[in-house]
Amino acid sequence: MSFAEPKTLIEEGDTVILYMTVTNIYAIEAVPQIRNKKNEMIEYVFQTTYGALKVKDLIGVPYGSKVELSKGWAHVLQPNPELWTQTLPHRTQILYTPDISMILYQLEIKPGSVVVESGTGSGSLSHYFLRAIRPSGFLYTFDFHEERVQKARDEFEAHGLGEFVKVTQRDVCENGFGVELDGKADAVFLDLPAPQQAIPHAVKSIKETGGRLCSFSPCIEQSMRVCEALEQHGFVDIQNLEVLQIEDVVRTKNVPVMDLEFLKHKKTDSETDTKTPREVKKYTTSSAPSSIAGHTGYLTVAELPPLFAR
Numbered sequence: 001m002s003f004a005e006p007k008t009l010i011e012e013g014d015t016v017i018l019y020m021t022v023t024n025i026y027a028i029e030a031v032p033q034i035r036n037k038k039n040e041m042i043e044y045v046f047q048t049t050y051g052a053l054k055v056k057d058l059i060g061v062p063y064g065s066k067v068e069l070s071k072g073w074a075h076v077l078q079p080n081p082e083l084w085t086q087t088l089p090h091r092t093q094i095l096y097t098p099d100i101s102m103i104l105y106q107l108e109i110k111p112g113s114v115v116v117e118s119g120t121g122s123g124s125l126s127h128y129f130l131r132a133i134r135p136s137g138f139l140y141t142f143d144f145h146e147e148r149v150q151k152a153r154d155e156f157e158a159h160g161l162g163e164f165v166k167v168t169q170r171d172v173c174e175n176g177f178g179v180e181l182d183g184k185a186d187a188v189f190l191d192l193p194a195p196q197q198a199i200p201h202a203v204k205s206i207k208e209t210g211g212r213l214c215s216f217s218p219c220i221e222q223s224m225r226v227c228e229a230l231e232q233h234g235f236v237d238i239q240n241l242e243v244l245q246i247e248d249v250v251r252t253k254n255v256p257v258m259d260l261e262f263l264k265h266k267k268t269d270s271e272t273d274t275k276t277p278r279e280v281k282k283y284t285t286s287s288a289p290s291s292i293a294g295h296t297g298y299l300t301v302a303e304l305p306p307l308f309a310r
Contacts, residue, residue, distance in 0.1 A: 002015045002016065003160055004161060005160075006078070007078055010059055010061050010062075011030070011059065013029065013031060015030075015079050015158065016029075016077070017077040017078070017087065018053070018074050018075075018077075019074060019075045019076075020050055020072070020073075020074045024048065024050075026048070027079060027083075027088065030055060030059055031056075032059070033056075048069060050069045050070075050071050050074065051069035053069050053070075058076060063077060064078075080131070081100075081131055089122065092121035092122050092148070093121070094124040094125075095296070098245055100124070100125055100128050102241060102299060103125065103189065106212065107187040107189065107212045107301075108186075108187065109187060110133070111135065111136055112137045113186045113187060114133075114137060114185050115138075115186065115188075115189065116141075116177055116185045116188045116205050117129065117141040117142070117191075118190055119143040119145075119191055120149065120167060121143065121148065123155055123156070125191075126152070127161075130161050130165060137164070138164055139165040140165075140166050140181060140185075142172050143167070143168075143169060144169065145169070149169040172201060173192060173201075174197075176198075176200075176201035184205060185206050186206075186207060186211050186212070188202040188206060188213045189216075190214070190216070191215070192215075194225075195215040195217065195222070195226050196229035199213075199230060200229075203304060208307040209306050209307075210307075212301065212302070212303055213235065214301045215301075216297050216298070216299060219298075222298075223298040223300050226300045227300060230300070235302035236302065237301075238301075240298055241299040241301065242298055243296070244294055244295065245294050246288055247289065249289055250285070252283070252284055252285075253282070253285050254280050255281050255282075255283055256280055
């Protein structure tokens, strides 16, 4: 139940973030025993690069505490979507915070929003949706893969989020989102191999008062097909966005500065002519890198106007 609300103490069954360094972060379940490959229950000892941790010792410890490992130490943190995205088990390629923040902004997600998502994948984006829409909103998320659907259900329940989400196994491109969702959604998000095929079904799901749609596409050709389908089905304000992270290069430069007063009064004859004194000053500068790596995909966003305006 560690995602549902702020907590003070770690309880048995909580998902806990074990934070050692920026690149050594793990999500573990706070249980005293686990089942091994021989189907036997054994004491849960979690191995890290800084030594072993007996997980049972975490139960009852305050979140944020520094805990001893056999060769070092770590902090135990309550999970949030950002930390979960860095540590979750990857069942598919996932979206990360830079793209997700733009998706939430463009879809205008807020408490009370009803969101339709396809596909669920590893549930990275789903956890951000759930944080944004609670306590009065709801997430309907779809995936065609049965095993991924079941694992997502189990995670949402274990994280205390089950009452705010419904996970359904379905090929939405072929079968849509279901008549029970007709006219219910404030926003629709698509991350599919052929998202343009799901656009007609998205139109049915969006409320009569209108709503927003966002589709993630790894290549521009797919995004172009989505734009064409959106225009054909009455969407307006269609935009194609790419989120790129640019790390400025910061360095110190030594810059020579001329003494202009000396130049003004300097004699011109060769006997007294000397080199112009120069003072060296240090400046901190920043510049963009010559090339930008980090393309993840294109976000195609659009608005479906109210029914009377279509």
